[in-house]
Amino acid sequence: MRAHEAGALHGELGTRGPAWLRTPEDVNALVPQLWPRTVHRDQAGALEIGGVSVLDLAEEYGTPAYLLDEDDLRGRCRDFASAFAGADVYYAGKSFLCKAVVRVVDEEGLFLDVCSGGELAVALAAGFPAERIGFHGNNKSVSELRRALEAGVGRIVLDSFHEIDRLTALAREAGTSPAVLIRVTVGVEAHTHEFIATAHEDQKFGFSLAGGAAFEAATRVLDEGVLDLRGLHSHIGSQIFDTSGFEVAARRVLELQAQIRDARGVELPELDLGGGFGIAYTTQDDPSAPADLAKRINKIVEGECEMAALRVPRLSIEPGRAIVGPSVFTLYEVGTVKDVDGLRTYVSVDGGMSDNIRTALYDASYSATVAGRASHEPPILARVVGKHCESGDIVVKDEFLPADVQPGDLVAVPGTGAYCRSMASNYNHVPRPPVIAVRDGASRVIVRRETEDDLLALDVG
Numbered sequence: 001m002r003a004h005e006a007g008a009l010h011g012e013l014g015t016r017g018p019a020w021l022r023t024p025e026d027v028n029a030l031v032p033q034l035w036p037r038t039v040h041r042d043q044a045g046a047l048e049i050g051g052v053s054v055l056d057l058a059e060e061y062g063t064p065a066y067l068l069d070e071d072d073l074r075g076r077c078r079d080f081a082s083a084f085a086g087a088d089v090y091y092a093g094k095s096f097l098c099k100a101v102v103r104v105v106d107e108e109g110l111f112l113d114v115c116s117g118g119e120l121a122v123a124l125a126a127g128f129p130a131e132r133i134g135f136h137g138n139n140k141s142v143s144e145l146r147r148a149l150e151a152g153v154g155r156i157v158l159d160s161f162h163e164i165d166r167l168t169a170l171a172r173e174a175g176t177s178p179a180v181l182i183r184v185t186v187g188v189e190a191h192t193h194e195f196i197a198t199a200h201e202d203q204k205f206g207f208s209l210a211g212g213a214a215f216e217a218a219t220r221v222l223d224e225g226v227l228d229l230r231g232l233h234s235h236i237g238s239q240i241f242d243t244s245g246f247e248v249a250a251r252r253v254l255e256l257q258a259q260i261r262d263a264r265g266v267e268l269p270e271l272d273l274g275g276g277f278g279i280a281y282t283t284q285d286d287p288s289a290p291a292d293l294a295k296r297i298n299k300i301v302e303g304e305c306e307m308a309a310l311r312v313p314r315l316s317i318e319p320g321r322a323i324v325g326p327s328v329f330t331l332y333e334v335g336t337v338k339d340v341d342g343l344r345t346y347v348s349v350d351g352g353m354s355d356n357i358r359t360a361l362y363d364a365s366y367s368a369t370v371a372g373r374a375s376h377e378p379p380i381l382a383r384v385v386g387k388h389c390e391s392g393d394i395v396v397k398d399e400f401l402p403a404d405v406q407p408g409d410l411v412a413v414p415g416t417g418a419y420c421r422s423m424a425s426n427y428n429h430v431p432r433p434p435v436i437a438v439r440d441g442a443s444r445v446i447v448r449r450e451t452e453d454d455l456l457a458l459d460v461g
Helices: 002-014 025-029 053-059 070-083 100-106 117-125 142-151 161-174 214-222 244-264 291-310 321-327 358-362 452-457
Strands: 046-051 065-070 088-092 113-114 131-133 155-158 178-185 228-233 270-275 312-319 328-339 344-349 379-386 394-402 410-414 434-437 444-448
Touching: 002 344, 025 379, 025 394, 046 053, 053 065, 053 100, 053 328, 053 410, 053 434, 053 444, 065 070, 070 088, 070 100, 070 321, 070 434, 088 321, 100 113, 100 117, 100 444, 113 117, 117 131, 117 142, 131 142, 131 214, 142 161, 155 161, 161 214, 178 214, 178 244, 214 228, 214 244, 228 244, 244 270, 270 291, 291 312, 321 328, 358 394, 394 410
Parallel strands: 065 434, 088 113, 088 312, 113 131, 131 155, 155 178, 178 228, 228 270, 270 312, 344 379
Antiparallel strands: 065 328, 328 344, 328 410, 379 394, 434 444
16 A cells, blocks of 8 residues: 555544654654653564563564553552542553463552452462452452451452342451441443443443432441441443533432431441543543543542532542553564555454453554664555454554565563553463563563463363
């Protein structure tokens, strides 16, 4: 495809602007908001992360690999902790969890939310303080709840009447009174994908506010007198850029809090507003800085409390992917390059939907760049695809890459720290990639690459 033809199509897609304004230098340029903070190109055009060239990392660890910028991760933890001073900031275990990351989260003073027994096991194995763990999930098993009680988990977020009964019985048996929050479905439609919007009425999470279930849940907990009801929890979705939804959610949750106060004489001391803040996957995404988010959300909570004549509760916030998402990029090697009748160029890499399912699952958009060198060739419109036997195996739907992209080139895809390794699979029996942490010129494996022996070890036939 000729450059001006690619530009016309790319202009329609609206991801990078008109191609006739693009030059080879644009293809080599890095948009800062898409990459971890220490990433830059060296004199030869190869990416460096944490002071280490991707050429060296690829040679030592192979590809594909998730590369984590530890300084960037720590910096984002600190940014949110500082911005939301006085609040409890929860790192989302489901976004990406391993013992090394748990230790970073602990060292930076954040809280940790988990939503399964496995995630809780990783947190405890890494020595994370149980009192700073929040336990989510719409179907926690008896064994999971029992383990949470035994470990002394700080907050258990109640999600159903069955769970209230289940936890009450376990707590009575154990002679303990765990602190709990009630998850409230507030009926707010976040501007995000249907599958990651979590506060509209027709979904599996929480107690309905409109139908009265949330008030009934609070009443049941208070009547039983076993669980320590600390507050209410709301989560309206993920990859959210607009704080207007939080204003509506806060108003509705605090109205319920006032209703509980008026009916039962109990003013709950805590409020978890969730979070799910968005990150930049392409140049069209414009995430807010943590300080701006904190300023707007604190103002919302204070204003709504004043309207409801409530004391301002202790706030909890869950930034979600906004902490680890931008701290990682995935490094691939190109295997084949195929021009399809002038329509587009398919660049096949050695990973795909087994290490990043989000494009197929959510129609997510990503960016990409040739990572091992600079190029002086004109840009072409390319689609980065994986190696799996599946037509939907797309990593990056549309991106400009240099016309001389070729087998053996390294390609980097930023913004893959959240929900890529954690949702990875062994589709086509492909082993999952390693996670490599890089900092101050040194690298280390924090999650090793799977092997064929790992795959065969589970096959007992």
